[in-house]
Amino acid sequence: MHLLRRPWTALASVVVRKFKELGDEELSAFLPLVQVKERVERGGDIVGFNSTTKYSTILLGGVACRYRLIENGRRQILTFHYPGDFCDLNHYVRRPEDEAVAALGDCSIGIVPDEQLARVITQYPKLRTALWQEIVLEARIIRERLLVGNRSAQSRIANLLCEQIARLDAIGTTTGVIPLTQIDLADAAALSVVHVNRTIQDLRELGVLSKSSRVIQVMDKDRLVELAQFDSRYLQPQAPPPQWELLSGIRS
Amino acid sequence: MHLLRRPWTALASVVVRKFKELGDEELSAFLPLVQVKERVERGGDIVGFNSTTKYSTILLGGVACRYRLIENGRRQILTFHYPGDFCDLNHYVRRPEDEAVAALGDCSIGIVPDEQLARVITQYPKLRTALWQEIVLEARIIRERLLVGNRSAQSRIANLLCEQIARLDAIGTTTGVIPLTQIDLADAAALSVVHVNRTIQDLRELGVLSKSSRVIQVMDKDRLVELAQFDSRYLQPQAPPPQWELLSGIRS
DNA sequence: CGCATCATTGAAGCCCTTCAAGACTTGTGG
DNA sequence: CCACAAGTCTTGAAGGGCTTCAATGATGCG
Numbered sequence: 001m002h003l004l005r006r007p008w009t010a011l012a013s014v015v016v017r018k019f020k021e022l023g024d025e026e027l028s029a030f031l032p033l034v035q036v037k038e039r040v041e042r043g044g045d046i047v048g049f050n051s052t053t054k055y056s057t058i059l060l061g062g063v064a065c066r067y068r069l070i071e072n073g074r075r076q077i078l079t080f081h082y083p084g085d086f087c088d089l090n091h092y093v094r095r096p097e098d099e100a101v102a103a104l105g106d107c108s109i110g111i112v113p114d115e116q117l118a119r120v121i122t123q124y125p126k127l128r129t130a131l132w133q134e135i136v137l138e139a140r141i142i143r144e145r146l147l148v149g150n151r152s153a154q155s156r157i158a159n160l161l162c163e164q165i166a167r168l169d170a171i172g173t174t175t176g177v178i179p180l181t182q183i184d185l186a187d188a189a190a191l192s193v194v195h196v197n198r199t200i201q202d203l204r205e206l207g208v209l210s211k212s213s214r215v216i217q218v219m220d221k222d223r224l225v226e227l228a229q230f231d232s233r234y235l236q237p238q239a240p241p242p243q244w245e246l247l248s249g250i251r252s
Numbered sequence: 253m254h255l256l257r258r259p260w261t262a263l264a265s266v267v268v269r270k271f272k273e274l275g276d277e278e279l280s281a282f283l284p285l286v287q288v289k290e291r292v293e294r295g296g297d298i299v300g301f302n303s304t305t306k307y308s309t310i311l312l313g314g315v316a317c318r319y320r321l322i323e324n325g326r327r328q329i330l331t332f333h334y335p336g337d338f339c340d341l342n343h344y345v346r347r348p349e350d351e352a353v354a355a356l357g358d359c360s361i362g363i364v365p366d367e368q369l370a371r372v373i374t375q376y377p378k379l380r381t382a383l384w385q386e387i388v389l390e391a392r393i394i395r396e397r398l399l400v401g402n403r404s405a406q407s408r409i410a411n412l413l414c415e416q417i418a419r420l421d422a423i424g425t426t427t428g429v430i431p432l433t434q435i436d437l438a439d440a441a442a443l444s445v446v447h448v449n450r451t452i453q454d455l456r457e458l459g460v461l462s463k464s465s466r467v468i469q470v471m472d473k474d475r476l477v478e479l480a481q482f483d484s485r486y487l488q489p490q491a492p493p494p495q496w497e498l499l500s501g502i503r504s
Numbered sequence: 505c506g507c508a509t510c511a512t513t514g515a516a517g518c519c520c521t522t523c524a525a526g527a528c529t530t531g532t533g534g
Numbered sequence: 535c536c537a538c539a540a541g542t543c544t545t546g547a548a549g550g551g552c553t554t555c556a557a558t559g560a561t562g563c564g
Contacts, residue, residue: 181509181510181511182510182511183509183510183511193510193511194512194513197511197512197513198512198513200511201512213510213511213512214510214511
């Protein structure tokens with residue numbers, strides 16, 4: 001048992017909220033593998049560039065983002081991570097040297113050694129499917145982002161907010177508060193901070209966001225979805241189709 | 253044998269060029285499964301919206317694109333397809349109802365029934381890996397596109413051209429001619445046709461593209477790569493890492 | 505308190521879009 | 535063989551969305 005008794009329950013609740021389809025059997029096989037690591041402060045890197053770890057990282061608390069540094073010195077945020085998300089699960093598919101994962105708030109993280117994860121997902125098909133859906137979900141989010149990329153700033157920001165609301169909903173956080181700064185949104189939407197600020201103010205004027213400064217809180221979700229032309233279906237983990245077995249036994 | 257004798261050789265050469273890592277054994281198991289279908293004229297749909305086919309489509313000749321229709325009536329091109337590409341392989345992962353595949357030039361296509369493909373990739377690991385890499389490649393292309401999305405029109409167009417050159421190279425076409433119209437490029441880059449035209453003219457002035465109108469031909473590939481800040485590594489099929497087996501046996 | 509970070513505001517300007525029209529190329533039919 | 539149509543490419547002009555620069559508030563923290 002690499003696990004302290006105390007963090008167990010917190011860990012369990014995070015994982016249970018995230019992977020609803022897992023049964024007790026899978027959970028009791030998976031949870032003991034997670035080693036709770038130290039906290040990472042806001043601004044710190046959870047997974048660095050050129051990472052060569054032999055384990056996967058799971059976000060237990062806080063908000064993080066996967067990003068890349070671009071020419072002009074700014075960062076481009078690819079995806080956000082919430083509690084229960086694997087931060088670098090795709091290191092099984094490829095390990096991008098030029099991407100890193102940063103903590104956008106104070107984060108607590110856990111790690112799962114590769115070989116132990118390998119063993120347990122070989123044994124439990126549901127676990128395998130759950131992890132697989134994680135990988136597919138990130139690809140879908142990025143795909144959707146590309147399609148939204150050419151719309152107006154308002155629609156892009158609205159879309160980002162909708163995505164965050166939907167993902168927070170999925171893990172049981174329904175306050176409407178988006179735990180991101182305007183800078184984070186700018187880096188994700190590829191807009192200037194100045195323009196993000198003006199867009200946010202427009203949304204506040206429309207009554208979509210809370211008028212209070214210093215926090216981004218969605219007040220009128222329906223209106224936001226309308227502005228964003230947001231269709232949440234792409235976020236919902238669809239059950240793998242029967243043909244799924246086509247991909248079984250992938251091995252080099 | 254669903255296959256006429258004549259198209260066999262053409263088919264074989266296309267598939268061999270594309271999947272270089274396949275051995276004779278895999279090829280002779282896979283090629284007979286491909287049924288050559290009729291040609292699709294430029295502008296026609298190869299895979300329609302809400303497609304529910306029980307087979308995968310493989311592009312044997314011509315150029316095609318996967319696209320989505322957006323609000324303003326325009327289309328957003330997600331990826332281009334070249335001979336040897338599967339057009340809808342991701343229908344094993346998910347089948348997006350709002351996306352279709354269109355022929356950008358006259359295309360010839362083949363189909364492979366799902367259950368036959370399932371049988372043969374269960375039997376041949378190399379085939380499984382090859383198809384898997386196809387799916388991963390598309391995801392990577394889209395990911396890269398997202399990162400390029402906030403750059404200048406010149407860099408975006410240059411990037412698109414680099415991607416096409418690299419992919420054409422990979423199947424043995426090294427003339428430097430991009431088989432796309434400026435309209436296609438505009439739909440892929442999410443730029444207006446007018447601005448694409450002006451950007452192309454700039455590239456012609458720089459000597460990067462052929463001066464002759466009516467065709468887009470890359471003359472100075474190095475310069476183009478430089479303008480695009482293009483790193484072709486993301487297109488190269490990396491051998492799956494050892495941990496790959498983590499994903500083995502995925503099944504619902 | 506002083507410092508750091510984030511939020512806000514104004515002004516100037518560029519990149520790209522939209523509209524509109526004309527030129528060129530290709531294919532089709534009389 | 536020419537006329538016409540359709541599609542693509544090209545060009546000009548006007549305008550808007552967003553960026554950059556720069557400076558000032560606002561908030562929280564050691």
